[in-house]
Amino acid sequence: MAERSFKKEVEQLRIGAGETFRGEGILGITKALLENGVGYVGGYQGAPISHLMDVLADAEELMAELGIRFEANANEASAAAMLAASVHYPIRGAVTFKAPVGTNVASDALANLASGGVTGGALIIVGEDYGEGSSIMQERSHPYAMKSQIWLLDPRPNLPSITQAVRHGFELSEASNTPVMLMVRIRSCHVHGAFEAKDNVPPPLTVKEALSNPQRRTDRIVLPPYSYIHEQEKVNERLPNALAYIREHGLNEFFGPKHGKVGIAMQGGMYNGVVRALQRLGLADLHGESDIPLYVMNVGYPIVEDEFLEFCEGKESVLVVEEGAPDYIEQALRAALHKAGKPTQLMGKGPFPMAGELTGRVMFEGIEGFLREVAPEMLRAQNRAPNEPQEGQEIPDLSKTVPVRPPGFCTGCPERPIFAAMKLVEEEKGKHQISADIGCHLFSINAPFEIGGTTMGYGLGPASNGAFDGGGEKRPIAIVGDGGFWHNGLTSGIGNQVFNKSDGVTIVVDNYYSAATGGQDILSSRADNPTKDTQHPITKAVEGMGVKWVRQIDRTYDVNKMRDTLKEALETDTEGPKVIVASSECMLNRQRRERPLRAKAIKEGRRVERPKFGVDEDVCTGDHACMRLSGCPSLTLKMPDDPLRDDPIAHIDQSCVGCGNCGEVADAAVLCPSFYEARIVHNPGGLERWLDRMRKSVIGWFQSRRAAKRLVWEEPA
Amino acid sequence: MNQAAPILETGSRDARLDQIVKLAVMAVGGQGGGVLNGWIVRLAERNGYVAQATSVAGVAQRTGATIYYVEMMPDTGKQPVFALAPAEGDVDILIAAEMMEAGRAIMRGFVTPDRTLLIASTHRALAVSEKIVPGSGIADAAEVRRAAEKAAKDFIAFDMDRMAEEAGTVISASLFGALAGSGALPFDVESYRETIRESGRGVEASLRAFEAAREAAEARRQETEPAEAPKPPEAKVAGPKALVGEWERLVARADALPGEEAQRLARAGLKKVVDYQDLAYGAAYMDRVEAAAARDARAGGAEQGHAFTANAAKYLANAMAYDDIIRVADLKTRAPRTARIDKEMRKGDEHLIRVTEYVHPGAAEFVSLMPAGLGRWVEARPKVWRGIDRLVNRGRRIRSDRVLGFLMFYTLGGLRRWRRRLLRHQVEEAHWTEWLEAAEARLPRDYALAVETLKARRLIKGYSDTHKRGLNKYDKVMSGIALVEGREDAADWANRLIQAALKDPEGKALEDALQTVRSFTTAGAA
Structure with missing residues (x-):
């Protein structure tokens, strides 16, 4: 069950010509795929295209009606490999994943696909996870397209442009027998907009039909001598065909006057940012009509050199707006000008910083700086000679006050106690070499746990301890999530450890979902999924790989057990890799699942217990040791109403879901007796009520007996 | 070549650009910023505006800081070009769903005196870094308030989280109410209400929070500190x-x-x-x-x-x-505590409450409960000690709402009567006597240092290991104070040592501070 359901929105995918489609970018892309006769789709989830996978999964029924095959691939490599169907068959296929990490994983398949070329249109929709909110290393997908010769579309970030790019992507792919990458940035995936819909088109040849009539062409297979021929074909046939298609169909766009002293060339994705800066400079109107000629490169690769040279004709200076480093496009444009012997001056990085996101301010300052240098007469007086705003007072610097707020474990997260246990082991046995992995568990790197070293890639946690797996005085520990485990960790990590007789310990953090990407089901998910086969235990897979020492923990909140099991793994004499599978359901998903059921049960009068933790204010001494083993959002601080105390004390707010971590940690770490668990019982039975009354009267008798003999302070209500 | 006629007069901006309303929401992941974002878009569309909203999903939603952004303007039939992200100095309305997020917005330049209305909830969602400090690491909201007063054109601030909680809903509803009450958008209030009603879930509670916040914002309330009970x-x-x-x-x-x-x-x-x-x-x-x-x-x-x-x-x-088992047991068995738990759990007459206590006493706690003589005898015999530890040292979960569990605590609480004869009391009494005497001895020579010596007591807190660590820090600070005694700035150094000791649990900052003290107090001797 994914974090967000698109069931309702997906209904809109059925609309036809003449109607207007409204929704998020990813939904628009899905609609465009259906309108363009796609035969099969697949991919692997990850921000920013996680929701695209969720949309596809929710649209599975509709796609089945049209004869379209949907596959939730094991990883990006298998997604890219699926495009093999378009090599010999004239079937359009599309896959999606996060980039550039997904492109990295998929690069083997992508390179082979690009070498042999395709018959049916092959579209790789990459969600470029770059800039603010990104969770990965900051790189570009651009060089992947260049090195394998895959065309790269980078449309303007609005729904009509993005959906048109889907159509052109397929057609361009078919016209040049080359796979096409459609790049969508974080914000354009989630931008709300509208476009004119068309009718959905079933694929002319379905994959089912293709199965009945298998085809092959030896010259499309990447084997000598054909691989040498492919290389020639790429530059001599496919590239010219692609350039012709791009020119002919006007994929790149021109805005503003044709001529001018200066011009701006930009990646399609940068268009809105550029226009906003021009608007602020008084050089473009509301609708983007610009005083400066604009060349919008909706195709990032290949560069259409002659088109660009025409744009430069008569211009003294042209600015290239390109996000991220290195500046591949600027270099290519520079080379084109140089080869053609053109005098136009080209600027890019210079007015713009060498690296980093082109945020509103950077864009404004970059373009303003460029104009101030080459065409100051276009700027308003105040921009020409900018004065620092002097009016008003200085705004105080808050950088020392405002705390950083990195992402962390959610309230009640079952991974928290795993790392609390690891922290306790660390206190007892010292620090260990720990390799981390991609996934929610990576948040253990931050305070309060500060556990885990490197992260080398999804599912590569165990593999990145390879150098240490020969053993030593202390064993290395690797962490991998269930998502990463099935993505490739089972083979690249566990299998490899078995084969190399590793001495290391691996903790598989199993939260029943691919949780960090939005709670998609995976092989070991416990849920029944009508279209997928789930409930395959990780322990079985690990044992099947040949691991002898395997422990399953079914309740990660049991910090004592977690700690003892980890200690056992670090101490056991058993040879070979040690694997602990620590399983408890992702709390976000669990709450989403249970809350409505609970509310319903309470309403129907059934007995329901709801737990929540609390802190005895007078017992808590305010040393915050519990915080250092938790970091739970619901475990927070408050100032006690007592003039004798200096420090804030622990307090559990209403968001507590009663996971138990507080109590377990207090117990395992022997912290303090201030935590209690209170369970509120809804709809208790008659006997239970009677028993409660009896207990209350006995307890009450004792309480008043003692209270009568001492002074009691009546707290004012 | 001839320059084509300019679209705009040189030196002028398209006046229609001023019709674009730029609104950013800065929230903490999990606060429901997405819901608010959706409401704002539908509100705009309901009022004949075109709107574009974007957000950054992904891991930023897992309790991290996150931004939502909306641009809108009256629909003219022709699509304007909207930006996808807020630009520094170019935001009209900034909604901060938490006080430090308001600070972050100011730091990032999204709040400027020429144009920005800042709507901030004054409550705090503490960041982990604030919570893990052994002393008080809570960031100073007053500083953010002062900055906000300077940075914003208009500033509305009150505790919208509490308002939402009192209405039984989440903060998005009260933020939406504050937006309505601010009057910053040219939409009538009823269309806000319609938007909430249309969303269909928890409408009543949302509307309650909405109205409360709307009224407060209309009155331009500026409760810059989270509302504190008198x-x-x-x-x-x-x-x-x-x-x-x-x-x-x-x-x-x-x-x-x-x-x-x-x-x-x-x-x-x-x-x-x-x-x-x-x-x-x-x-x-x-x-x-x-x-x-x-x-x-x-x-x-x-x-x-x-x-x-x-x-x-x-x-x-x-x-x-001092914190001993007797006190804990006594506090956990009093009638007002039961009432407090009931209140915290929002117990109604139709509910029952089950309470489980999490306690984990060790040999140290057990032996400290012995009469002083016996306790000392045990302390001198490690074997006996270990035997006791094996016997008692484990986590116990005791149902204190049941008679047996209650009586266990009740009996322990009753040991109060003999407390002064127990080992722990003798240890504690000796300790505080020594401490007081040390402070008093400094009084005639250095008043301020004597006061700081008293304040060092603050370091002793917690149970078992934490208590031991506290004592250890206290001892170190006291030895540091002894080193600086006689210097003019002795009190100042003592205060610094205490503050350093409260910075981190391991005492790294304290160790560094002590190192410094040693460097100038013993350098000559070495």
């Missing part, structure tokens, strides 16, 4: 007449102390120790405080505002009411 009057005492009489005599002694602060703290301290033990204990406390006050007076305390007496009253009460 200081309650001091609690009234009740009990057997003889006891009350004796109590009043003790209070009179506290009130006879010099200085209001000292009186206030002594009254609070008195209540703490009497509640902890009995009136005789309170009398002992007063004896000690009065002795400290007498020395204070001799050392010229009047000029110092009787700081020594006040601090002695404060920290001696804490020292005498």
Whole structure:
């Protein structure tokens, strides 16, 4: 069950010509795929295209009606490999994943696909996870397209442009027998907009039909001598065909006057940012009509050199707006000008910083700086000679006050106690070499746990301890999530450890979902999924790989057990890799699942217990040791109403879901007796009520007996 | 080549651009910023506006800081070009769903005096880095408030989280209400309500929070501190007449102390120790405080505002009411506690409450409960000690709402009667006596240092290992204070040592500070 359901929105995918489609970018892309006769789709989830996978999964029924095959691939490599169907068959296929990490994983398949070329249109929709909110290393997908010769579309970030790019992507792919990458940035995936819909088109040849009539062409297979021929074909046939298609169909766009002293060339994705800066400079109107000629490169690769040279004709200076480093496009444009012997001056990085996101301010300052240098007469007086705003007072610097707020474990997260246990082991046995992995568990790197070293890639946690797996005085520990485990960790990590007789310990953090990407089901998910086969235990897979020492923990909140099991793994004499599978359901998903059921049960009068933790204010001494083993959002601080105390004390707010971590940690770490668990019982039975009354009267008798003999302070209500 | 006629007069902006409303929401992941974002878009569309909203999903939603962004303007039939992200200096309305997020917005330049209305909820969602400091690491919201007053064109701030909670919903509803009440958007209030109704879930609660916040924002409320409950009057005492009489005599002694602060703290301290033990204990406390006050007076305390007496009253009460099992058990078995839990759980008459206590006593706690002689005998015999530890040291979960579990705590609480004869008491009494004497000894020579010596007591807190660590830090600080004694800036250094000790649990900052102290105090000797 994914974090967000698109069931309702997906209904809109059925609309036809003449109607207007409204929704998020990813939904628009899905609609465009259906309108363009796609035969099969697949991919692997990850921000920013996680929701695209969720949309596809929710649209599975509709796609089945049209004869379209949907596959939730094991990883990006298998997604890219699926495009093999378009090599010999004239079937359009599309896959999606996060980039550039997904492109990295998929690069083997992508390179082979690009070498042999395709018959049916092959579209790789990459969600470029770059800039603010990104969770990965900051790189570009651009060089992947260049090195394998895959065309790269980078449309303007609005729904009509993005959906048109889907159509052109397929057609361009078919016209040049080359796979096409459609790049969508974080914000354009989630931008709300509208476009004119068309009718959905079933694929002319379905994959089912293709199965009945298998085809092959030896010259499309990447084997000598054909691989040498492919290389020639790429530059001599496919590239010219692609350039012709791009020119002919006007994929790149021109805005503003044709001529001018200066011009701006930009990646399609940068268009809105550029226009906003021009608007602020008084050089473009509301609708983007610009005083400066604009060349919008909706195709990032290949560069259409002659088109660009025409744009430069008569211009003294042209600015290239390109996000991220290195500046591949600027270099290519520079080379084109140089080869053609053109005098136009080209600027890019210079007015713009060498690296980093082109945020509103950077864009404004970059373009303003460029104009101030080459065409100051276009700027308003105040921009020409900018004065620092002097009016008003200085705004105080808050950088020392405002705390950083990195992402962390959610309230009640079952991974928290795993790392609390690891922290306790660390206190007892010292620090260990720990390799981390991609996934929610990576948040253990931050305070309060500060556990885990490197992260080398999804599912590569165990593999990145390879150098240490020969053993030593202390064993290395690797962490991998269930998502990463099935993505490739089972083979690249566990299998490899078995084969190399590793001495290391691996903790598989199993939260029943691919949780960090939005709670998609995976092989070991416990849920029944009508279209997928789930409930395959990780322990079985690990044992099947040949691991002898395997422990399953079914309740990660049991910090004592977690700690003892980890200690056992670090101490056991058993040879070979040690694997602990620590399983408890992702709390976000669990709450989403249970809350409505609970509310319903309470309403129907059934007995329901709801737990929540609390802190005895007078017992808590305010040393915050519990915080250092938790970091739970619901475990927070408050100032006690007592003039004798200096420090804030622990307090559990209403968001507590009663996971138990507080109590377990207090117990395992022997912290303090201030935590209690209170369970509120809804709809208790008659006997239970009677028993409660009896207990209350006995307890009450004792309480008043003692209270009568001492002074009691009546707290004012 | 000829330049084509410009679209706009040189030097002018398209005036229609001013019709674009740029609104950013800065929230903490999990606060429901997405819901608010969706409401704002639908509100705009309902009022004949075109709107574009974007957000950054992904891991930023997992309790991290996150931004939502909306641009909107009246629909003219032709699509304007909207930006996808807020630009510094170019935001009209900034909604901060938490006080430090308001600070972050200011830091990032999204709040500027020429245009930005800042709507901020003053409550705090503490960041992990604020919570893990052993002392107080909570960021200063007042600083953010001061910056906001300067940075924003208009500033609306009150606790919208509490408002939502009181209405039984989440903060998005009260933020939406504050937006409505601010009047920053040219939409009538009913269309906001319609938007909420249309969303269909928890409508009633959402509307309640919406209205409360709308009214507050209309009144341009600026409760820049999270609403603090008015200081309650001091609690009234009740009990057997003889006891009350004796109590009043003790209070009179506290009130006879010099200085209001000292009186206030002594009254609070008195209540703490009497509640902890009995009136005789309170009398002992007063004896000690009065002795400290007498020395204070001799050392010229009047000029110092009787700081020594006040601090002695404060920290001696804490020292005498040391945290032992008896106290924990006593506190957990009182009737008002049951009432407090009921309230916190929002228990109705139709509900029952089950309470489980999480306790984990070890041999140390157990032995400290023994009579002093026996306790010392055990302490001298590691084997016996280990045997006891094996027997008692494990986590226990006790249902205190059941009779047996309750009686266990009740019995332990009843040991109060013998407390003064137990080992722990002797240890503690010796410790605080030594501490007080050390402070008093410094009084005639260095008043400020004597006060700091009292304050070092703050470092001792917690149970078992944490308590041990606290004691350890206390010892280190006291040894550091001994090193600087006699210097002009001794008190200043003592204060620095105490603050350093509160910075991190391992005592790294303290170790560094001590290193510095040693470098200038023992350098000559080496």
